[in-house]
Structure formats: structure tokens, C-alpha cells
Amino acid sequence: MWGNLPAVLPAARLLVLLCVSLLSAASACAQVKPPKIDPILNEREDAYLNRQAEAFLNQAQQTLAQFPPQHPEPRERFLALLLLDAVLHDVHAAARPPVQKFFHARIESALKEMETTRGEDGARIWKLYNMGFIVRTKTATIAFDLVRGDSARNREFALPADFMNRFADQCDALFISHRHGDHVDEGVAQRFLDQGKPVVAPPQVWAGKPIHGSLTHLKREAHTEQKLPIQKGKRELKVVIFPGHQMEKTENNVSLVITPERLSFAHLGDQINEAPFLADYPWIDEVARRHHVDVLLPPCWTNEILRIAKGFHPELILPGHENELGHPIDDRVPFWGDSEFLQLTYPELKRSTYRVIVMTWGESIRYQAPAK
Numbered sequence: 001m002w003g004n005l006p007a008v009l010p011a012a013r014l015l016v017l018l019c020v021s022l023l024s025a026a027s028a029c030a031q032v033k034p035p036k037i038d039p040i041l042n043e044r045e046d047a048y049l050n051r052q053a054e055a056f057l058n059q060a061q062q063t064l065a066q067f068p069p070q071h072p073e074p075r076e077r078f079l080a081l082l083l084l085d086a087v088l089h090d091v092h093a094a095a096r097p098p099v100q101k102f103f104h105a106r107i108e109s110a111l112k113e114m115e116t117t118r119g120e121d122g123a124r125i126w127k128l129y130n131m132g133f134i135v136r137t138k139t140a141t142i143a144f145d146l147v148r149g150d151s152a153r154n155r156e157f158a159l160p161a162d163f164m165n166r167f168a169d170q171c172d173a174l175f176i177s178h179r180h181g182d183h184v185d186e187g188v189a190q191r192f193l194d195q196g197k198p199v200v201a202p203p204q205v206w207a208g209k210p211i212h213g214s215l216t217h218l219k220r221e222a223h224t225e226q227k228l229p230i231q232k233g234k235r236e237l238k239v240v241i242f243p244g245h246q247m248e249k250t251e252n253n254v255s256l257v258i259t260p261e262r263l264s265f266a267h268l269g270d271q272i273n274e275a276p277f278l279a280d281y282p283w284i285d286e287v288a289r290r291h292h293v294d295v296l297l298p299p300c301w302t303n304e305i306l307r308i309a310k311g312f313h314p315e316l317i318l319p320g321h322e323n324e325l326g327h328p329i330d331d332r333v334p335f336w337g338d339s340e341f342l343q344l345t346y347p348e349l350k351r352s353t354y355r356v357i358v359m360t361w362g363e364s365i366r367y368q369a370p371a372k
């Protein structure tokens with residue numbers, strides 16, 4: 001490979017040649033002179049934070065692989081998640097190359113896992129970015145709030161379109177909770193629609209845009225089971241769309257999706273109930289009396305999360321929305337559970353008898369319904 005290079009080249013030209021000819025051209029060039037990311041630091045300080053991020057993320061990665069999602073949570077795993085909190089609470093985390101590399105690698109490994117495995121008994125649940133989850137049973141694969149991460153406002157951080165297309169290709173339906181940018185991705189939704197796969201969303205999502213007419217608007221009605229055909233009508237899901245809210249003004253679909261094998265998954269989007277707007281508690285408090293819920297997927301930061309858990313009374317709880325990098329750092333809710341933020345009851349939930357398993361980007365877990 002190197003034999004074709006002229007024997008003598010000016011150093012600068014050689015560097016350029018190396019940079020453009022190596023497969024890893026971008027990273028090789030970046031190593032020569034990394035762009036400064038944090039304007040308040042000098043170049044040496046800024047470069048140190050990149051090296052620290054890489055070292056911490058590598059250690060976290062190894063520990064998470066050794067201690068995969070499980071209940072109770074091993075101490076080592078908890079510490080690895082705290083290490084992620086430390087790196088991801090750098091104001092400029094989304095712009096740091098080691099963070100981008102870590103995020104993409106983790107999501108790509110989830111994608112490969114999904115592409116090379118079929119449905120198992122029970123369900124496999126992948127956690128992706130923010131409130132993005134994909135649930136696969138033997139007969140159906142369902143996506144919730146699947147996004148590339150544009151909300152982090154960094155083009156290099158966001159996942160490539162090819163990844164998102166491949167995820168969509170693996171799924172039968174997409175459920176979007178509400179209109180906010182960290183939960184919607186028009187390119188992803190269009191990919192589902194192009195393949196004749198339903199995209200279920202509340203009416204506010206993309207209101208006034210051409211795509212709106214292609215979305216499926218199920219009735220937002222507590223406890224009513226509706227049918228949603230998938231796989232071009234070969235199978236159907238049963239769905240309850242609870243008429244939730246993120247505060248008063250934003251419609252937030254709380255979707256309870258029941259697969260053909262009667263496994264049920266409740267995704268809460270950004271459901272939050274805060275005085276004086278408490279209109280959703282009458283149905284929240286009633287869910288378990290009317291439906292069996294296998295897995296609850298709540299935002300980790302919602303207040304009174306323990307009350308919500310009691311309302312749904314699920315077999316397993318997998319919180320989401322930690323470390324949304326588009327948020328200011330005090331609102332980038334950490335894995336350690338910052339209970340001062342919104343007066344959360346998250347620590348009480350984690351101490352409760354509910355099975356709560358905290359996962360990070362790209363991890364998956366197998367769920368099996370308890371024997372009756």
C-alpha cells in the first residue's frame with residue numbers, strides 16, 4: 001500500500017496524503033489537531049476533556065458489558081452509569097468526538113443485534129436515544145419515539161439516516177408520544193409510511209404538514225382497546241391510547257400496546273402531571289384495575305413516578321429520557337436520580353419493590369412474563 005508513495009515528500013504534503021488515503025481519514029486528521037469545542041477552555045484543556053471522555057466511556061463500556069441490565073442492579077453497573085453521567089453533563093458533550101463515537105457504536109450494536117436475531121419467547125426490549133425503545137416479540141416489532149438524536153443540536157452526534165432506515169426496516173409500527181423534537185423524527189416516520197407501516201401519533205404532531213394526513217390517529221380514550229393492523233393486515237395489535245399530557249397544552253399519547261401473544265407495553269412519552277393540571281390521574285390510578293401491564297416505559301424525570309408505577313402496576317419498569325443532550329445540564333436528568341429536580345420520587349421508586357432496570361443507549365433486555 002505504501003510502496004507507491006514517492007520516496008521524498010514535504011512533511012505537510014505527506015500528512016495531507018495520509019489523511020485522505022487512510023480509511024479512518026477523519027479521525028486521523030482530527031488527532032493531528034482536534035477542533036476546540038469549549039470556548040472557555042484553552043486548546044490543551046479542551047483536548048484533555050476529549051481524552052478524559054474517551055477514557056471514562058471505554059471503562060463504562062467494558063463494565064456495562066460485564067454487568068448487563070439486571071435486577072437488582074450490581075454496584076459496578078451503577079458506577080458505570082455514573083461515569084456516563086459525568087461525561088454527559090459536560091455542557092458540550094454532544095460535540096465531543098468520543099461521545100459521538102460511543103453513542104454511534106452502541107446504537108449500531110443494537111441495530112446489528114436486531115438484524116441478526118428473530119423474536120424470542122417473551123420479548124426483547126432495546127433502549128435507544130432519549131425515549132426511543134424498540135420491543136420485539138415472536139410476532140411483532142414495535143418502535144416508540146424512535147429518533148436519530150437531532151435534539152442534541154449537533155450534526156455529528158445525530159445518527160446517520162442509514163441507521164434509522166435499517167431500524168425502521170426491522171419494525172412493524174411506530175408510536176410517537178407527542179410533538180416535541182426529542183420524540184419526533186419526520187425522516188424516520190416517512191420511512192415507516194413508505195413501507196405501509198402505521199405511524200400512530202396524537203393530532204398535534206406535524207399538524208399542518210403534508211405528512212399529517214398519513215399518520216394514524218387512534219382515539220385518545222382511556223381504557224378503550226382499539227385494533228391496529230400490522231404486517232399489511234396479516235396480524236393486529238390491540239392498542240389503548242390514554243389521553244395524556246405534558247402539562248396542559250401538549251397532547252401526549254400514553255400508548256398501551258398489546259401484542260398478538262398478549263404481552264403489553266406502556267410507553268409514557270413525556271407524561272407529566274403537575275398541579276394545578278392533574279386531569280390525568282383519574283385514569284392513571286385506574287390502569288391496573290382494567291389492564292395487565294407487562295412493561296412500563298416511563299420518563300425517569302416525571303414527578304410522582306411512584307404513583308404512576310402503582311397506577312400501571314407493571315411486572316417490569318424500564319425508565320427512559322436520561323441524559324437528553326439537547327437539554328441544559330441541570331435538566332439532563334442523570335442516572336443517579338437527581339431528586340431535587342422537579343421533586344422527583346424516582347429514588348423512592350428505585351427503593352420500592354417494583355423491578356426497575358436502568359439501561360443506557362443501545363442496551364437490550366429479555367423480558368419473560370411470570371408463570372401464571
Ligand SMILES: [Zn+2]
Binds near residue numbers: 180182183270321
Ligand atoms: Zn422529552
